[in-house]
Amino acid sequence: MSGMKQYETVIGLEVHVELATKTKIFCGCSTAFGGAPNTHTCPVCTGMPGSLPVLNKQVVNYAIAVGLATNCDITRKCKFDRKNYFYPDNPQNYQISQLYYPICRNGHVDITVNGSQKSVGIHEIHMEEDAGKLIHDNWLDASLVDYNRSGVPLIEIVSEPDMRSSEEVIAYLEKLRTTIQYLGASDCKLQEGSMRADVNLSVREVGAKQFGTRTEMKNINSFKAIAHAIAGETQRQIELLEDGKKVIQETRRWDDNKGASFPMRSKEDAKDYRYFPEPDLPPIVISQEWIDRIKSREPEFKEEKQARYQKEFGLTEYDADILTDSRKIAETFEKAAAICGNPKKTANWLMDDTMRLLKDHSMDPEDIRFSPEHLAALVKLTDSNTINSSVAAEVFEKIFTDDIDPDKYVEEHGLKQVNDAGALEETIRGIVAANPQSVADYKAGKKKAIGFLVGQTMKAMKGKANPGMVNQILTRLLEE
Amino acid sequence: MAHVIDDETIDYVGILAKLELDGEEKEKAKKDMAQMLDYVDMLNELDTDSVEPMTHVFPVNNVFREDVVTNGDGSEEALANAPEKKENQYVVPKTFV
Amino acid sequence: MSLMNLTAVELGRKIRAKEVSVQEAAQASLESIDAKEDRLHSFITRIDRKKVLARADEVQKKIDAGELTGPLAGVPVAIKDNMNTKGVLTSAASHILDNFVPRFSATAVERLEQAGAVVVGKTNMDEFAMGSTTETSYFGPTANPFDTARVPGGSSGGSAAAVSGAEVPYALGSDTGGSIRQPCAYCGATGIKPTYGTVSRYGLIAYGSSLDQIGPIAKDVSDCAAILETIAAPDEKDSTSVARDSYAFTKSLTQGVKGLKIGIPRDYFGDGLDPEVRQKVLAAADVLKSEGAIVEEFDLSLVQYAIPAYYLIACAEASSNLERFDGVKYGYRTKDYEELHQMYKKTRSEGFGPEVRRRIMLGSFVLSSGYYDAYYLKALRTKALIKAAFDKAFARYDVILGPVAPTTAPKMNSSLSDPLKMYLSDVYTVSVNLCCLPGLSLPCGLASDGMPVGLQLIGDCFREDNLFRAAYAYEQARGPIMSPFAREEAEK
């Protein structure tokens, strides 16, 4: 339509990441997931009168590490502030966060979308505490509060409004996720809420200099939902503008089931947080030595690894990309390949069977539990023809689920490939004798009939026969 | 400069502070707050433009804990004083609409 | 003469010498409380007699076994009701916490108990320590032991009255803007607000976090030093606690004042100071001079700005600190409500008294959008200027000497009607909290109305030693001051 205006979507993200510390940010309570309600609590994280916060040093280490990996300036003297708002998931009715002197500022990450590179600015990263969990109780028609998550450390990564599409947003989030996972600072699981994104979105006419009025969408917990939410909100805002209405600056909740966002405002929720410096916590002074120490421990990140895999192991760009998507997979690959000396085969196990099994078990690559030693042993068993490929696939499933030792497993279950030509010939002769029709078919030119006979042989050998030898012997006998 | 606190302001502060003031009390609160603000306006006599706000007086920095679990099951202690509880959780008016 | 007329250190000495048993000391305190509470009402909670005596027995055994050898072992004590005491109601004198029984004790209380203290009760105070008269307590006011028609001061009025009335040898108080020093002045007791960070705040129900400090309220300076030595220590649970070079406060007592430089700020003796108070305080300065101190007048400057800066900071911090009282986790919850925010509002409006509500409203306002810079930041900048003025003064003087309060204790029911006027009476005490300084209050005689007058000694940060030197020297020259209630106890 010629009269239709062209719009551009402008997106910035606030990403909350739960840090992988053992204890909460301000008390010695465990951050372990699960646990009966309120069992991981103490006077500090339940807001008891008289309790005081004490900062977990590891939180600062992780925040600095993420800041360095995202090219931020580290604030040499940073401080905590209180953000005041009443809500039952927050036992003190204030959240200890950072406003005035966040630990990291002015960073950026580079993303690639459809082959073109783009830099997304990071406005700041600050440290703060997570809130507790509220669940609805139907019987009481009330809410129940569990403070096990209250005080779990978070960093909030605030981007600049630099993104223009859901593809860019997802590329940015994936970049953050792999970077943070490589640092070991968080497992970054969207489903479990250890990585959460709030989307700030506005639209404007293409070519406009000024940003439009933005809304903030919360409660989005998968990449798919993020893409839906961006599409939905973009559409809603464009429709408003087309109708000559205004976009209201507000916080909205994305409901992925309904495929729509809803305003969260209430007249009782004035968005006026009355931030002021937290008097219970002294400032944090970060020295150059401290920064250098963390920098020196930085791991090899995905991009460098990917390039190295192509060069060192002759892997394709595509394969190297998949292997390095998860730090856990990459680590497993490197260790296993070093032990077995067959990087290609190792890579195949990780890219094909592992990815399939992860999907079947709806697991995250970071969740794999098997040891590289066992994967390497499996590769060696196939390389030495000790087991055939179908047995290997079966053994790998066992490695994946229970991290079994394949040498032992193959031994105990008698899964070694039968390479004994005499024994094989004896079995095959029996099969041939028992299936005259197939033999006749073969001899009549239906070469495919051999497949049936191979299958029968494998069945008789409980899958352990060397398939090459079976084929060879069978062909010889049929040609006789 | 005499401050005047209007109804809108006092209601807004009531929302922030979660305090409910009615009739007479509200009028008194408006008067008290205006009086205090008039009084603290005295600070405007001081030129503080070049003065750094002082939050912490002592140069004490970097007070940390090590990342070691020190606390066990705190649920009994947490809920001991709760006005209303159910299955080891606090009960509050519903937060989902 | 009763055991309750002894100082804590004297009683402790007799207990260790086996002249008095811990049970006898506890009994004497319980009996004195029984005899006087109708008239004084120093306590919100009196600990069950049987429990007190059982605790006394336990302490006696430890003393006998040589496990407890400190100066306070076996001595009864009262604790201000804003410090958590495990298993004992801790209300902060508020309706909103009038059923709150904490499961842990404040570090300061724990340290006293480890030293063999026998806690006999929790003392009355202004609600959440907000007030200067103990009249804002939900549990009703405390009377002044020198004149029961007058207030004991506040907010640690119950602690000061219990000590002055010889109900206990000593007590703990807390001081956010003068809450130890001013009731000590009004009740003829001796108390010290230590340098910020000296005593752990863990377990103290916060009012103004950057200002609050726990300290002793006692009969004399030696007791204050001994008590402070017992409760002061760095605490890993309080990030603002400070590891000091020295905690040997008692050592300074007898060092004398020869050569000690004492500055008298002219600003503390201007309009509004009662002439009799001025005369008594200046007479105390003369005594110190005659003992060998060098006494000079000087201009401290900025004194009038301390109160507005203080109230802005204290109310802002309080508005946030008191957000946790919401009817969800502990304490009072309103009976009738339909939804969450109504529950919050009704709970808090019914649970907090008028003075607390007033300060929360002011604090919330000055932090709100658009006002933060003009009020809160302005106050923090003013604080920096005031601190610089004190730094300058302490470059020249070891001790700053002045009054604690402009007048002696006012009559009951005369203060709350004009809040601003009540705030103004804190003019000499609040700078000490703003600047984290130590301040000691001790009586310097009685005015013609028979009420005690308080002398305040202010030191540089971490220089309590100078305060103890001066206060002890002055006290030796002054002689004892007793309230009618203490005299009644002595005549038993």
Ligand SMILES: [Mg+2]
């Ligand atoms: Mg945040």
Ligand SMILES: [Zn+2]
């Ligand atoms: Zn905790």
